Amino acid sequence: MAAVTETIDTVNAVNDGGYKYGFSTDIEMEFAPKGLNEDTVRYISAQKNEPEWLLEWRLRAFAVWKTMEEPRWSSAKYPPIDYQDAYYYAAPKEKIGPKSLDEVDPELLRTYEKLGIPLREQEWLAGVQPEGRMPVAVDAVFDSVSVATSYKDRLAKEGIIFCPISEAVQEHPELVRKYLGSVVPQGDNFFAALNSAVFTDGSFVYIPKGVRCPMELSTYFRINAKSTGQFERTLIIADVGSQVSYLEGCTAPMRDENQLHAAVVELVALDDASIKYSTVQNWYPGDANGKGGIYNFVTKRAACRGKRSKVSWTQVETGSAITWKYPSCILQGEDSVGEFYSVAIANNWQQADTGTKMIHIGARTKSTIVSKGISAGQGQNTYRGLVRISPRAKGARNFTQCDSLLIGDKCGAHTVPYIENRCMTAKTEHEATTSRIAEDQLFYCRQRGLSQEEAVGMIVNGFCREVLKELPMEFAVEAQKLLQISLEGSVG
């Protein structure tokens, strides 16, 4: 904890209230030629030394993608994206997948130093367990390549696989082949198809039967190179009776162009398995005038295939110029449980269109949705959610709560909940509120000595409490700080 606070203070001291992760790292990079065609797909596949089946899988995805149109149904407004004007593969020139810290470019390590949580702990990467603290295993993805995975050996003793997906393709092809695309098929949507064609790296996790993962698993994503999209693919499989908690963090340098991030995350939970997936998303949101920033167009979906399986999504979305993201649960197994806890901030010119889908198929499936949207500046925040209950889902339950907080008078909050209930014995509940930070609340805090920024931070954190308490401790501290930083200058 002390280290966390210290680092946050250091980061705050260095920066002047803007985006905290806006530095870029000067590393020799290797790029695929600009643009996207079949050759790009082949190039990526060849770089990763992939088996034939995966190349074909990618090519099928690319063929589907070409026939699809970019979805424009979200409330986000942005100019057309030129998919030919971007690099689809960028990798540090270092050889792929260094096995120890000594092999990692020191410049890269300095980047991690600057990044802070969760990679601020150099020892995490070095695989040294800090005394008296739960270890966190980290996989770091830098542009298109996973550069370091820590604690691998210790995890391997439990039979847990935690490695870059490119490595899993080589080492555990049977698992990858069985589950890749089984939750989000190649042609699921425009961005998922694009990702399937050109995904570069990401994390792979397999927790064997009956194993409780002894530590938090974490992936850190960083877009560094210019004009580069990041298309990572994450696949997590929790076998029967297993448990895992996984954290994801992301940052990018400040650039005045928009960069595309189109990730796919697939989770599979078998009988009695449980997966907790937490995200603190802090991609560069663009400047105060809405220039630059990441387009965060992400497909995340979990299949609760097994009986009594459980998947819990927690997300804190503070960054990105545009967020288009609906982490969902397909509740197939009887008595399976899906949860979605979300905080999304739209400040300045940010646009967030986010929510979840809970698809109830199995009997007595349960889902909980708690969404907290905060709009400030000219920000536009939309909750978009679907609760679908099939005729078979007897006794299914859903509870949805959507709260919006407005700061200032030029922002917007929108709630678009769809509920489709085809089962007589199912119950759904929906609650929604919209509120403002009241002047008397701010004055009360300031009268007690808090600055305006601290007061806003405190009130916003209070508003988000139900979601923040779902985050693992170390992340919760960072998230609280992030919320405050993201809203600096939004009042007064």
Next chain:
Amino acid sequence: MLKIDNLSATVDGKAILNGISLEVPNGEIHAIMGPNGSGKSTLSYVLAGRDGYEVTGGSATFNGQDLLAMEPEGRAAAGLFLAFQYPVELPGVGNANFLRTALNSIRKNRGEPELDAMQFLKVARARMAALSMPEDMLKRGVNVGFSGGEKKRNEVLQMALLQPKLAILDETDSGLDIDALKIVADGVNAQRGENFSALVITHYQRLLDYIVPDRVHVLVKGRIVKSGGPEVALELEKDGYASVQEAA
């Protein structure tokens, strides 16, 4: 010392304070009494720096510092504390977290070391016991679901923790039963000393039986129409505000 000189202020363009002059030397407790709408709460908000209260003339200094030029948090740091007539609810914000953050920001300003969670709890528990406050009030949201009496006690708790040099108590007695009133009054009396002064705003003489003021000022239509010792409050209690209102 708090020195208010010919202070005028408007709210929404309407003149509420019409030239108030008042001095509260360090170590003294002054009471301000007056009928509804006389400007008592406005005076407290103007001194604390609330938005929407526009000063149109005069001055207010505290130990030589120009109060009116400071941000609300700066005034708090300078030692000014306002116990709210209607304490504000902060949903989801834990009372302990709020109190500790407030205390630490004030301590930082005084150049004192910040308290960690354990040190804070120790101090807070002791103060709460003195105010007969159950400990679970630390865990609850700030003022959320508090009864009227609990809210007022929470204000006095904050005052006890923050150790201000000047406390303005805006109708802290309203909504309190007699036992709670005594507890709150004890909390204020415990602060009495050379480095503590207070402005006690109240409708009723009752509170002044427990917090005995050095001076009593009567505010009518934004002006002080009468000042004197504690006996002024007793006269008002007997004759009502009608007599002084005529004087205004």
